Amino acid sequence: MTETLGAAKTISASGYDITPLPRAERDRLAAKLTPEERHILLDHGTERPFCGALLDNHEKGVYACRLCGLPLFRSGEKFESGTGWPSFYQPFDEAHIRSIDDHSLFMTRTEIRCARCDSHLGHVFPDGPGPDGLRYCINSASLEFKKGEGK
Numbered sequence: 001m002t003e004t005l006g007a008a009k010t011i012s013a014s015g016y017d018i019t020p021l022p023r024a025e026r027d028r029l030a031a032k033l034t035p036e037e038r039h040i041l042l043d044h045g046t047e048r049p050f051c052g053a054l055l056d057n058h059e060k061g062v063y064a065c066r067l068c069g070l071p072l073f074r075s076g077e078k079f080e081s082g083t084g085w086p087s088f089y090q091p092f093d094e095a096h097i098r099s100i101d102d103h104s105l106f107m108t109r110t111e112i113r114c115a116r117c118d119s120h121l122g123h124v125f126p127d128g129p130g131p132d133g134l135r136y137c138i139n140s141a142s143l144e145f146k147k148g149e150g151k
C-alpha cells in the first residue's frame with residue numbers, strides 16, 4: 001500500500017517548513033493583522049524611521065515573520081545601523097528569505113520577503129558589518145519578537 005503525502009514540502013536547513021503558503025491560508029492569517037501591519041506586509045509599505053517597536057529591543061530571542069511565524073533573524077545578529085529601522089547582518093536561515101529587485105523610487109534596491117508567505121519585510125543593502133557585508137533593514141511591523149527562543 002502506498003501512502004499519499006499530498007504536495008511535497010520544502011524544509012530549510014534549519015528544519016522549518018518553508019513550503020509557500022496557499023492563498024487561502026495567507027488570507028486567513030492576514031485577517032489578524034492591524035491596518036498598518038497589513039499595509040507594510042502586503043502592500044510593501046515602509047514604516048517611518050525611529051518609530052518601530054523593535055528598533056531598540058536588545059533582548060535575546062528570535063524575530064519571526066509577523067504573518068506566518070517563520071523565524072527570520074536572531075537577536076545576536078541585530079546591530080545599531082543608525083538608520084532608524086531594525087537592522088541585521090545575516091538572516092536566521094538564507095532559505096527563509098527571498099530577494100527581489102525593486103526599481104521603485106528611482107533606484108535599484110533589493111527587496112526581501114518571507115520565503116513562506118511572501119510578505120514584504122524590508123530591503124537588503126551591501127554595507128553591513130558582518131562577514132557577508134550585508135545589512136538587512138527590516139520594518140518592526142513585519143516582525144514578531146519571540147523572547148528567549150533560538151540561540
Ligand SMILES: [Zn+2]
Nearest residue numbers: 065068114117
Ligand atoms: Zn511569513
